[in-house]
Amino acid sequence: MRRAFIISLLLICQMPSMLMAQARTPLHVVAALDLQVVEPLLDKFRQAHPDIDLQYEDNSTLNVDEQAREAKLAPDVVISSAMPWQMARVNEGLAQRLDSEAARKWPKWAKWRDEVFGFTFEPIVTVYRLELARHMMPPSTHADLHTLLKTHQDLLKGRVTTYSPSGSGVGYTLFQQDARYSPRFWDLVAAMGAADVSLENNTRDMLKGLTEGTYWVGYNLLGSYAMHWARSHPDIIVQIPQDYSLVMMRMAFIHRDAPHPAAARTFMNFLLSEAGQKTLAGSTPLFSVLPDVIGPYTAQRLRDQVGDQLYPIPINASLLAFVDPMRRAAFMKRWNREIQILTP
Numbered sequence: 001m002r003r004a005f006i007i008s009l010l011l012i013c014q015m016p017s018m019l020m021a022q023a024r025t026p027l028h029v030v031a032a033l034d035l036q037v038v039e040p041l042l043d044k045f046r047q048a049h050p051d052i053d054l055q056y057e058d059n060s061t062l063n064v065d066e067q068a069r070e071a072k073l074a075p076d077v078v079i080s081s082a083m084p085w086q087m088a089r090v091n092e093g094l095a096q097r098l099d100s101e102a103a104r105k106w107p108k109w110a111k112w113r114d115e116v117f118g119f120t121f122e123p124i125v126t127v128y129r130l131e132l133a134r135h136m137m138p139p140s141t142h143a144d145l146h147t148l149l150k151t152h153q154d155l156l157k158g159r160v161t162t163y164s165p166s167g168s169g170v171g172y173t174l175f176q177q178d179a180r181y182s183p184r185f186w187d188l189v190a191a192m193g194a195a196d197v198s199l200e201n202n203t204r205d206m207l208k209g210l211t212e213g214t215y216w217v218g219y220n221l222l223g224s225y226a227m228h229w230a231r232s233h234p235d236i237i238v239q240i241p242q243d244y245s246l247v248m249m250r251m252a253f254i255h256r257d258a259p260h261p262a263a264a265r266t267f268m269n270f271l272l273s274e275a276g277q278k279t280l281a282g283s284t285p286l287f288s289v290l291p292d293v294i295g296p297y298t299a300q301r302l303r304d305q306v307g308d309q310l311y312p313i314p315i316n317a318s319l320l321a322f323v324d325p326m327r328r329a330a331f332m333k334r335w336n337r338e339i340q341i342l343t344p
Helices: 002-022 035-048 060-069 084-092 101-105 142-151 169-181 185-194 203-213 223-230 261-272 274-283 298-308 318-321 325-339
Strands: 025-032 051-060 077-080 116-118 122-130 160-163 198-200 217-222 236-239 247-248 251-255 310-312
Touching: 025 060, 025 261, 035 051, 035 223, 035 261, 035 274, 060 077, 060 084, 060 169, 077 084, 077 261, 084 101, 084 116, 084 169, 084 251, 101 261, 116 261, 122 169, 122 203, 142 185, 142 217, 160 251, 160 274, 169 185, 169 217, 169 247, 169 318, 185 217, 185 325, 198 203, 198 325, 203 217, 203 223, 217 223, 223 236, 236 274, 247 298, 251 261, 251 310, 298 310, 318 325
Parallel strands: 025 051, 025 077, 160 198, 160 217, 247 310
Antiparallel strands: 077 251, 116 251, 122 217, 122 236, 122 247
Protein backbone atom coordinates (compact mmCIF):
# COMPACT_ATOMS: atom_id res chain seq x y z
CA MET A 1 0.00 0.00 0.00
CA ARG A 2 2.81 2.39 0.93
CA ARG A 3 4.58 1.81 -2.42
CA ALA A 4 1.33 2.38 -4.33
CA PHE A 5 0.79 5.59 -2.37
CA ILE A 6 4.30 6.84 -3.22
CA ILE A 7 3.83 6.07 -6.94
CA SER A 8 0.48 7.88 -6.93
CA LEU A 9 2.07 10.87 -5.20
CA LEU A 10 4.87 10.99 -7.78
CA LEU A 11 2.35 10.90 -10.60
CA ILE A 12 0.41 13.75 -9.02
CA CYS A 13 3.61 15.80 -8.69
CA GLN A 14 4.47 15.17 -12.33
CA MET A 15 1.02 16.06 -13.64
CA PRO A 16 1.59 19.83 -14.03
CA SER A 17 4.66 19.32 -16.23
CA MET A 18 2.91 16.54 -18.14
CA LEU A 19 -0.10 18.75 -18.73
CA MET A 20 2.16 21.64 -19.80
CA ALA A 21 3.89 19.42 -22.34
CA GLN A 22 0.52 18.29 -23.68
CA ALA A 23 -0.80 21.86 -23.75
CA ARG A 24 1.99 23.30 -25.92
CA THR A 25 0.51 25.11 -28.90
CA PRO A 26 1.84 24.02 -32.30
CA LEU A 27 3.20 26.65 -34.65
CA HIS A 28 4.09 25.84 -38.25
CA VAL A 29 6.40 28.31 -39.99
CA VAL A 30 7.35 27.75 -43.63
CA ALA A 31 10.28 29.83 -44.80
CA ALA A 32 12.78 30.37 -47.56
CA LEU A 33 15.46 31.02 -44.96
CA ASP A 34 18.34 28.67 -44.18
CA LEU A 35 17.94 27.06 -40.76
CA GLN A 36 21.65 27.35 -39.96
CA VAL A 37 21.50 31.12 -40.46
CA VAL A 38 18.26 31.81 -38.60
CA GLU A 39 18.71 29.26 -35.79
CA PRO A 40 19.85 31.80 -33.14
CA LEU A 41 16.60 33.70 -33.68
CA LEU A 42 14.47 30.55 -33.43
CA ASP A 43 16.31 29.46 -30.27
CA LYS A 44 15.66 32.85 -28.70
CA PHE A 45 11.96 32.54 -29.50
CA ARG A 46 11.77 29.04 -28.02
CA GLN A 47 13.43 30.25 -24.82
CA ALA A 48 10.97 33.13 -24.54
CA HIS A 49 7.91 30.99 -25.37
CA PRO A 50 8.33 27.42 -24.09
CA ASP A 51 4.56 26.98 -24.34
CA ILE A 52 4.76 27.08 -28.15
CA ASP A 53 5.96 24.09 -30.16
CA LEU A 54 7.70 25.77 -33.10
CA GLN A 55 7.97 23.61 -36.20
CA TYR A 56 10.21 25.33 -38.72
CA GLU A 57 10.27 24.18 -42.36
CA ASP A 58 12.95 25.57 -44.66
CA ASN A 59 12.21 25.39 -48.39
CA SER A 60 12.87 27.14 -51.70
CA THR A 61 11.12 30.40 -52.54
CA LEU A 62 8.98 28.74 -55.21
CA ASN A 63 7.96 25.88 -52.90
CA VAL A 64 7.13 28.26 -50.06
CA ASP A 65 4.91 30.23 -52.42
CA GLU A 66 3.19 27.02 -53.52
CA GLN A 67 2.54 26.04 -49.89
CA ALA A 68 1.03 29.45 -49.17
CA ARG A 69 -1.30 29.15 -52.16
CA GLU A 70 -2.24 25.49 -52.32
CA ALA A 71 -1.49 23.58 -49.10
CA LYS A 72 -4.53 21.68 -47.79
CA LEU A 73 -3.51 22.67 -44.27
CA ALA A 74 -2.21 26.22 -44.39
CA PRO A 75 1.00 27.16 -42.54
CA ASP A 76 0.72 29.62 -39.68
CA VAL A 77 3.46 31.98 -40.84
CA VAL A 78 4.98 32.39 -44.31
CA ILE A 79 8.48 33.86 -44.76
CA SER A 80 10.23 34.39 -48.07
CA SER A 81 12.91 36.44 -49.80
CA ALA A 82 10.88 36.40 -53.05
CA MET A 83 9.37 39.76 -52.28
CA PRO A 84 7.02 40.13 -55.29
CA TRP A 85 5.47 36.72 -54.63
CA GLN A 86 4.91 37.57 -50.96
CA MET A 87 3.26 40.84 -51.92
CA ALA A 88 1.09 39.06 -54.48
CA ARG A 89 -0.22 36.56 -51.90
CA VAL A 90 -1.02 39.35 -49.46
CA ASN A 91 -2.75 41.30 -52.22
CA GLU A 92 -4.84 38.21 -52.96
CA GLY A 93 -6.08 38.21 -49.37
CA LEU A 94 -3.98 35.34 -47.98
CA ALA A 95 -2.69 37.35 -45.00
CA GLN A 96 -4.16 38.36 -41.67
CA ARG A 97 -3.66 41.88 -40.34
CA LEU A 98 -1.37 42.06 -37.33
CA ASP A 99 -2.95 44.44 -34.84
CA SER A 100 -0.24 45.03 -32.25
CA GLU A 101 1.93 47.81 -30.88
CA ALA A 102 5.00 46.29 -32.57
CA ALA A 103 3.23 46.30 -35.94
CA ARG A 104 2.02 49.89 -35.57
CA LYS A 105 5.51 51.11 -34.66
CA TRP A 106 7.27 49.17 -37.41
CA PRO A 107 8.91 51.46 -40.03
CA LYS A 108 6.42 52.26 -42.79
CA TRP A 109 8.96 51.50 -45.53
CA ALA A 110 9.29 47.92 -44.22
CA LYS A 111 5.63 46.89 -44.13
CA TRP A 112 2.41 46.99 -46.11
CA ARG A 113 -1.06 47.51 -44.60
CA ASP A 114 0.12 45.92 -41.30
CA GLU A 115 -0.24 42.60 -43.09
CA VAL A 116 3.25 41.80 -44.37
CA PHE A 117 6.53 42.89 -42.79
CA GLY A 118 10.14 43.05 -43.89
CA PHE A 119 12.07 42.04 -40.78
CA THR A 120 15.62 41.65 -42.18
CA PHE A 121 17.85 43.98 -44.21
CA GLU A 122 20.19 41.83 -46.30
CA PRO A 123 22.71 43.24 -48.80
CA ILE A 124 23.20 41.54 -52.16
CA VAL A 125 26.87 40.79 -52.72
CA THR A 126 29.56 39.57 -55.07
CA VAL A 127 31.60 36.61 -53.78
CA TYR A 128 34.95 35.43 -55.07
CA ARG A 129 37.69 32.96 -54.23
CA LEU A 130 41.07 34.21 -53.04
CA GLU A 131 42.46 32.35 -56.04
CA LEU A 132 40.92 35.00 -58.28
CA ALA A 133 43.12 37.71 -56.71
CA ARG A 134 46.24 35.87 -57.88
CA HIS A 135 45.24 36.51 -61.48
CA MET A 136 43.37 39.84 -61.44
CA MET A 137 42.12 42.64 -59.21
CA PRO A 138 38.85 41.43 -57.62
CA PRO A 139 35.75 43.42 -58.59
CA SER A 140 34.42 46.02 -56.16
CA THR A 141 31.66 47.34 -58.44
CA HIS A 142 29.30 46.00 -61.09
CA ALA A 143 31.38 47.83 -63.71
CA ASP A 144 34.53 46.08 -62.43
CA LEU A 145 32.87 42.69 -62.85
CA HIS A 146 31.82 43.55 -66.39
CA THR A 147 35.39 44.62 -67.22
CA LEU A 148 36.87 41.41 -65.80
CA LEU A 149 34.45 39.28 -67.79
CA LYS A 150 35.43 41.09 -70.98
CA THR A 151 39.21 41.21 -70.43
CA HIS A 152 39.67 37.78 -68.81
CA GLN A 153 36.97 35.84 -70.64
CA ASP A 154 39.14 32.79 -71.36
CA LEU A 155 40.35 32.53 -67.75
CA LEU A 156 36.86 32.98 -66.27
CA LYS A 157 35.05 30.72 -68.75
CA GLY A 158 32.89 28.30 -66.78
CA ARG A 159 34.03 29.83 -63.47
CA VAL A 160 31.21 32.36 -62.94
CA THR A 161 27.87 31.66 -61.27
CA THR A 162 24.67 33.50 -60.48
CA TYR A 163 20.98 32.79 -59.93
CA SER A 164 18.71 31.26 -62.52
CA PRO A 165 15.84 33.75 -62.92
CA SER A 166 13.55 30.92 -64.03
CA GLY A 167 14.40 28.65 -61.09
CA SER A 168 14.61 31.19 -58.27
CA GLY A 169 12.06 33.79 -57.25
CA VAL A 170 14.63 35.90 -55.43
CA GLY A 171 17.05 35.65 -58.35
CA TYR A 172 14.42 36.93 -60.77
CA THR A 173 13.58 39.79 -58.38
CA LEU A 174 17.21 40.85 -58.04
CA PHE A 175 17.80 40.90 -61.79
CA GLN A 176 14.67 43.00 -62.28
CA GLN A 177 16.03 45.49 -59.75
CA ASP A 178 19.45 45.48 -61.45
CA ALA A 179 17.80 46.35 -64.74
CA ARG A 180 16.08 49.23 -62.99
CA TYR A 181 19.19 50.76 -61.45
CA SER A 182 21.94 49.94 -63.94
CA PRO A 183 21.77 51.07 -67.59
CA ARG A 184 24.51 48.53 -68.38
CA PHE A 185 22.84 45.54 -66.73
CA TRP A 186 22.16 43.76 -70.01
CA ASP A 187 25.78 44.24 -71.05
CA LEU A 188 26.77 42.44 -67.84
CA VAL A 189 24.32 39.62 -68.58
CA ALA A 190 25.76 39.23 -72.09
CA ALA A 191 29.29 39.16 -70.66
CA MET A 192 28.31 36.45 -68.17
CA GLY A 193 26.76 34.45 -70.99
CA ALA A 194 29.94 34.76 -73.05
CA ALA A 195 31.83 33.35 -70.04
CA ASP A 196 29.50 30.32 -69.92
CA VAL A 197 27.98 31.36 -66.59
CA SER A 198 26.49 28.55 -64.48
CA LEU A 199 22.96 29.30 -63.26
CA GLU A 200 21.95 27.95 -59.85
CA ASN A 201 18.63 27.95 -58.01
CA ASN A 202 20.00 28.84 -54.58
CA THR A 203 22.90 30.58 -52.88
CA ARG A 204 24.08 27.45 -51.09
CA ASP A 205 24.93 25.67 -54.36
CA MET A 206 26.82 28.72 -55.55
CA LEU A 207 28.81 28.88 -52.31
CA LYS A 208 29.62 25.18 -52.48
CA GLY A 209 30.89 25.62 -56.02
CA LEU A 210 33.03 28.57 -54.95
CA THR A 211 34.52 26.61 -52.06
CA GLU A 212 35.25 23.59 -54.23
CA GLY A 213 36.94 25.77 -56.85
CA THR A 214 34.38 25.09 -59.58
CA TYR A 215 33.54 28.80 -59.54
CA TRP A 216 35.80 31.79 -58.95
CA VAL A 217 33.15 34.52 -58.94
CA GLY A 218 29.53 34.55 -57.78
CA TYR A 219 27.20 37.42 -58.69
CA ASN A 220 24.12 38.62 -56.77
CA LEU A 221 24.36 36.22 -53.83
CA LEU A 222 22.41 36.80 -50.63
CA GLY A 223 24.82 38.55 -48.28
CA SER A 224 23.46 36.85 -45.18
CA TYR A 225 24.24 33.37 -46.49
CA ALA A 226 27.58 34.42 -47.96
CA MET A 227 28.75 36.07 -44.74
CA HIS A 228 27.69 33.07 -42.67
CA TRP A 229 29.51 30.74 -45.07
CA ALA A 230 32.67 32.85 -45.12
CA ARG A 231 33.03 32.47 -41.34
CA SER A 232 34.11 28.86 -41.81
CA HIS A 233 35.61 29.16 -45.31
CA PRO A 234 38.50 31.67 -45.25
CA ASP A 235 39.14 31.24 -48.97
CA ILE A 236 35.81 32.96 -49.68
CA ILE A 237 35.67 36.78 -49.84
CA VAL A 238 32.40 38.71 -49.67
CA GLN A 239 32.23 42.09 -51.41
CA ILE A 240 29.36 44.55 -51.05
CA PRO A 241 29.37 46.41 -54.40
CA GLN A 242 30.50 49.98 -53.97
CA ASP A 243 28.71 51.55 -56.95
CA TYR A 244 25.28 50.44 -55.75
CA SER A 245 24.11 47.69 -53.46
CA LEU A 246 20.67 46.13 -53.54
CA VAL A 247 19.08 45.18 -50.24
CA MET A 248 16.53 42.41 -49.95
CA MET A 249 14.14 42.00 -47.01
CA ARG A 250 12.62 38.72 -45.86
CA MET A 251 8.89 39.32 -45.82
CA ALA A 252 6.69 37.55 -43.28
CA PHE A 253 2.94 37.31 -42.88
CA ILE A 254 0.37 35.36 -40.90
CA HIS A 255 -1.62 33.15 -43.23
CA ARG A 256 -5.32 33.93 -43.51
CA ASP A 257 -6.16 30.30 -42.67
CA ALA A 258 -3.49 29.84 -39.98
CA PRO A 259 -4.52 26.89 -37.77
CA HIS A 260 -2.90 28.55 -34.74
CA PRO A 261 -3.38 32.31 -35.19
CA ALA A 262 -2.57 33.27 -31.59
CA ALA A 263 0.80 31.51 -31.72
CA ALA A 264 1.42 33.03 -35.16
CA ARG A 265 0.80 36.54 -33.76
CA THR A 266 3.20 35.82 -30.91
CA PHE A 267 5.88 34.76 -33.37
CA MET A 268 5.36 37.75 -35.65
CA ASN A 269 5.49 40.17 -32.74
CA PHE A 270 8.76 38.55 -31.66
CA LEU A 271 10.27 39.09 -35.13
CA LEU A 272 9.41 42.78 -34.84
CA SER A 273 10.41 43.12 -31.18
CA GLU A 274 13.58 44.69 -29.84
CA ALA A 275 14.64 41.27 -28.50
CA GLY A 276 14.16 39.62 -31.88
CA GLN A 277 15.91 42.40 -33.77
CA LYS A 278 18.82 42.42 -31.29
CA THR A 279 19.28 38.73 -31.96
CA LEU A 280 19.38 39.40 -35.71
CA ALA A 281 21.90 42.20 -35.21
CA GLY A 282 24.19 40.33 -32.84
CA SER A 283 23.94 36.65 -33.72
CA THR A 284 23.02 36.43 -37.41
CA PRO A 285 24.12 38.19 -40.62
CA LEU A 286 20.47 38.84 -41.47
CA PHE A 287 20.78 42.49 -40.36
CA SER A 288 18.16 44.15 -38.18
CA VAL A 289 15.74 46.77 -39.44
CA LEU A 290 15.12 48.83 -36.27
CA PRO A 291 17.26 51.99 -36.25
CA ASP A 292 17.98 51.94 -32.51
CA VAL A 293 19.31 48.39 -32.36
CA ILE A 294 23.08 48.12 -31.93
CA GLY A 295 25.21 45.27 -33.24
CA PRO A 296 27.53 44.19 -36.04
CA TYR A 297 24.61 43.51 -38.39
CA THR A 298 22.25 46.48 -38.57
CA ALA A 299 20.64 48.48 -41.36
CA GLN A 300 22.21 51.65 -40.01
CA ARG A 301 25.69 50.15 -40.00
CA LEU A 302 25.20 49.05 -43.59
CA ARG A 303 24.06 52.55 -44.56
CA ASP A 304 27.15 54.01 -42.88
CA GLN A 305 29.33 51.66 -44.94
CA VAL A 306 27.69 52.06 -48.36
CA GLY A 307 26.02 55.47 -48.00
CA ASP A 308 23.56 56.75 -50.59
CA GLN A 309 24.30 53.86 -52.94
CA LEU A 310 22.30 51.44 -50.79
CA TYR A 311 19.06 50.53 -52.59
CA PRO A 312 16.54 48.56 -50.50
CA ILE A 313 13.87 46.89 -52.60
CA PRO A 314 10.72 48.78 -51.54
CA ILE A 315 7.78 47.02 -49.97
CA ASN A 316 4.88 48.55 -51.86
CA ALA A 317 2.45 47.79 -54.65
CA SER A 318 5.16 48.25 -57.30
CA LEU A 319 6.34 44.72 -56.44
CA LEU A 320 3.17 43.33 -57.99
CA ALA A 321 4.37 44.30 -61.45
CA PHE A 322 7.21 41.77 -61.19
CA VAL A 323 4.82 38.82 -61.07
CA ASP A 324 2.82 39.99 -64.07
CA PRO A 325 3.03 37.12 -66.61
CA MET A 326 3.57 39.39 -69.61
CA ARG A 327 6.35 41.32 -67.89
CA ARG A 328 8.02 38.11 -66.76
CA ALA A 329 7.80 36.63 -70.27
CA ALA A 330 9.33 39.77 -71.78
CA PHE A 331 12.14 39.76 -69.24
CA MET A 332 12.95 36.09 -69.79
CA LYS A 333 12.93 36.56 -73.57
CA ARG A 334 15.50 39.36 -73.23
CA TRP A 335 17.51 37.36 -70.68
CA ASN A 336 17.75 34.31 -72.96
CA ARG A 337 18.74 36.46 -75.90
CA GLU A 338 21.46 38.35 -74.02
CA ILE A 339 22.94 35.49 -72.07
CA GLN A 340 23.10 33.19 -75.12
CA ILE A 341 22.88 29.96 -73.15
CA LEU A 342 20.05 27.56 -72.41
CA THR A 343 18.67 28.47 -69.00
CA PRO A 344 17.44 25.59 -66.80
